[in-house]
Structures are given as C-alpha cells and as structure tokens.
Amino acid sequence: MGVNENVLKPLDRLASELSAEMEAVNALIRARMSSRHAPRIPEVTAHLIEAGGKRLRPMLTLAAAKLLDYPGAYHIHLAATVEFIHTATLLHDDVVDESRQRRGRPTANLLWDNKSSVLVGDYLFARSFQLMVEPGNLRTLEILANASATIAEGEVLQLTAAQDLKTDESIYLQVIRGKTAALFSAATKVGGVIANAPEQQVEALFDYGDALGIAFQIVDDLLDYGGATETIGKNIGDDFRERKLTLPVIKAVAQADNEERAFWSRCIEKGDQHEGDLEHALTLLSRHGAMDAARADALAWAERAKSALAALPGHPIREMLSDLADFVVSRVA
Template sequence: MGVQENVQKPLDRLAEALSPEMEAVNALIRQRMSSEHAPRIPEVTAHLIEAGGKRLRPMLTLAAAKMLGYAGPYHVHLAATVEFIHTATLLHDDVVDESRQRRGRPTANLLWDNKSSVLVGDYLFARSFQLMVEPGNLRTLEILSNAAATIAEGEVLQLTAAQDLRTDEGVYLTVVRGKTAALFSAATEVGGVIAGAPADQVRALFDYGDALGIAFQIVDDLLDYGGATETIGKNVGDDFRERKLTLPVIKAVARATPEERAFWSRTIEQGDQRDGDLDRALSLLSRHGAMEAARADALRWSATARTALANLPPHPIRDMLSDLADFVVSRVA
C-alpha cells in the first residue's frame, strides 16, 4: 500500500482556484498568531503552521463559499478560524500521544516542551473564537464552537476506546466523527452559511465534509501501517506503538483466533511491545484482509461525499471537490 504520484493534482487545482483567498487567509493567520508579550507563541505556531501543510480544511470553507457565490470578506475569517482550531488540536494531540514527528519535522513539544505546546494550543483556540465572532453571524459561530467541543469530546473518547479490544467499528466511527470529520463538516457548512445558501445546500455541504473527513481518517489509519515516512510525515507504525485501535486493527481483532487476540491484548491493551511485534501485527492485518476491508470502507465514504455534491449547483469548484473525494482514497493503492 503506497501513495500514487498523481494524487496531489486535484488538491493543487483547488489551491490554484482559491489562490487569492488563501493568500488572504495566510496573511490573516500570520497577523493573528502574533503576540506582543509572549514571543514563544508565534515561534511555536509558525513551526507547525509553516511546516508545509496543504491547508485542506480552510480551503474547504473558501471553496464552499465561492462555489455558492459569496462575495464578502468573512469567508477568510472563517477559514482562518478553521485552521487555528486544527493547529491547536495538533499541538495538543502531539503532547497526548508523546509524538516526536509531525509533517516530517520534530514536533513542537519535542523542540520546546509540553507546557509550551499546550499553552500555545490554548492561545490558538482563543484566537479562533475571536475570529469566528467577527463575521457577526450567529449560525457560523454556533457551528464552529460546536465543532471545537465535538473535537475535544472525540479525543477524550479515544483515550478510553483506543486501547480497549471491545471497541468496535461503531465506537471507532464515533471517535472519527469527533476528532476528524467534525472539523471537515464544519469547514464546508460555514462556507455555505456565510454565502446565504438555502438549507438543503448547507446540509449537502455538511454531508460532503462529514463523509470526506471519515474517508480521510480511514486512509490516514491505513497509511500508518503501509505508507512511507516521508509521505505521511510521521513514523510508520506510530499508531501501533501508541496502542491505538484504528480501523484495520479493529477488523483484524474481530476475526482473530484466541492466540491472535492474546497478541493484540498484550501489545495494545497491556502495552507490552517487543521486537518484531510490529511485523507480527502487519502479518495479522494481511492474513485477515483488514487493510483491504478498511480501504473498501474508505471508498464507500468517498462515494457518499461525491453523492452529496449532486445537491449543489454546477460549478467548476464542485467538480474539484468531487475529484478531491477521489484523491483522499487514491492516496492508498
């Protein structure tokens, strides 16, 4: 399982179509991540924000608003809000997971310390709430503030569910809808709301973002067991080492023999990992077709995202968003 060479093209096309708006978002981010009294804040923030991320989530907000004819300035504020929320969660996640690499670079908590990462993440959350208020739209404020709470709830649920072999695919989906898909769906939904779109179109944008986010996370889980380190921006097998029950493992556990289940219990539940355990885990995933089954799930969610777009008016950006849904799953072949 690896990354195809041509899969960045849909995202690049979307970025090109939104280039002026994204320049405005980036300028606003740089302005709002500054701090008059605490220079460590822009240092830590810049390390992550300027690490070469694709800005997918804020682009979704800009795409939704532009596709539906919005001509005002506030989709830029909402897109920057989305990016700040995302960056704050990454800073916190790396502390919780004790991660050492993010986007191919050392994590902020490794370069500075856990306290700095947590507090700067808190600062970015506060900045995001300042930004989301400025458009003066109560509905977008409700959507984004609810998303921030849902993300935190999903992360807490993952703390208890990720190392419990009783965790099934239903619980996994709840976690993913919280920690990942909630921000995707909020990003697309607020773009429609700020554009004044009718309710059915706003719902279609929510459905698209929700399905895209779920597919995105499933693929991310797959890449952890089958991607190249330089491609995924973290070390292969990090989820296993961090004892996370992601979808491929959940599928393998469901089909495990008693002896195999004992292996998963030792390595995931008890945290007793030894040399060769990652290779054994990969072998079990292969034996039970867990990777292929998870990829099939990702393909179904990608199809759901594309179907949602049918309720939106024809537009070149709509076609790009459809291609983006294909791109997400084509990262694994």
C-alpha cells in the same frame, strides 16, 4: 508508496483556484498568531503553520463559499478560524500521543516542551473564537463552537476506546467523526451558511465534509501500517506503538482466534510490546484481509462525499471537490 504528480493535481487545482483567497487567509493567520507579550507563541505556531501543510480544511471553507457565489469577505475569517482550531488540536495531540514527528519535522513538544505546546494550543483556540465572532453570524459561530467541543470530546473518547479490545467499528466511527470529520464538516458547512445558501445545500456541504473527513482518517490509519514515512509525515507503526485501536486492527481483532486476541491484548491493552511485534501485527492484518476491508470502507465514504455534491450548483469548484474525494483515497486505492 510515493505520491505521483497526477495524484496531486486535484488538490493543486483547488489551491490554484483559491490562491487569492488563501493568500488573504495566510496573511490573517500571520497577523493573529502574533503576540506582543509572549514571543514563544509565534515561534511555536510558525513552526507548525509554516511546515508546509496543505491547508485542506480552510480551503474547504473557501471552496464552499466561492461555489455558492458568496460576495463578502468573512469567509476569510472563517477559514482562518478553521486552521487555528486545527493547529491547536495538533499541538495538543502531539503532547497526548508523545509524538516526535509531524509533517516530516520534529514536533513542537520535542523542540520546546509539553507546557509550551499545550499553552500555545490554548492561545490558538482563544484566537479562533475571537475570529469566529467577527463575521457577526450567530449560526457560523454555533457551528464552529460545537465542532470545537466535538473535537475535544472525540479525543477524550479515544483515550479510553483506543486501548480497549471491546471497541467496535461503531465506536471507532464515533471517535473519528469527533476528532477528524467534525472539523471537515464544520469547514464546509460554514462556507454555505455565510453565503446564505438554501438549507438543502448547507446540509449537502455538511454531508460532503463529514464523509470526506471519515475517508481521510481511515486512509491515515491505513497508511500507518503501510505508507512511506516521507508520504505520511510520521513513522510507520506509530499508531501500533501508541496502542491505538484503529480500523484495520478492529477488523483483525473481530476475526481473531484466542492466540491472536491474546497478542492484541498484550500489545494494545497492556502496552507490553517486544521487538518483532509490529511485523506480527502486519501479518495478522494481512491474514484476515483487514487492510483491504478498511480500504473498501474508505473508498465507500469517498463515494458518499461525491454523491452529496449532487445537491450543489454546477460549478468548476464542485468538480474539484469531487476530484478531491478521489484524491484523499488515492494513496490507498
């Protein structure tokens, strides 16, 4: 399934509205990812940061600050911080998952090595903490520091939960709230905090980011079993091969008979995968309506994200954020 021009419009509109701010963020990122002593750091970082990602997370910080008429410049630092945290986690994820492709290009660990990816990821985490201190706002520092810990915790939880058939939807939600939604909600919340917004608006921004991040991850998990490689930037079935128990599989396992459960146990828990297993997994997902059920969940979370915006002032950016929630789920709607 390709992404048509109409689907891209909400994200393009937001990017256009924030183009001047994003230029400043990109300039700050380029300046801070340099290293006088270790040239491999900018090499590895540039490979990922310049790979054409949408910069969705830093855009959320900029959007929240602009929506609330923040007059200062520190939202640029916070947005760059968010992107550095995100990039660091991608470098680490690709090593953990032994991934070979990211955003349609070879991963850094494939082009260089695992050691370089891990250590450069560490460097970017350190850089992010330098950046988040500069606004001198203790609360934004607390939010981003907590999000960094939550992301790491979510990744560790996934190590065990993702290959255990006892993992249910509540644990799955805990995992994706950690590894994905935590940075979305931190990105939106710090934009409100730096703008000195009323607490109700700050919490609304958090709720929007949280629900948007959950919808985003469910869609990503769905596309792994049914998206075009050029659309998702990775290979179809990567989650299956990496033995990740994502939402569609959790829903299928919950309805599995003994024979089907034995199949999932062999492929996911034991990692004993044979030719044709992915196709059989797709058959089981279809048989139990697991893809449709997961799709309905993603759409429901997108609606929750849109509802949270009601507490925010009327502003063109508020409408763009609402459209963005629709965009996130449009690939599977």
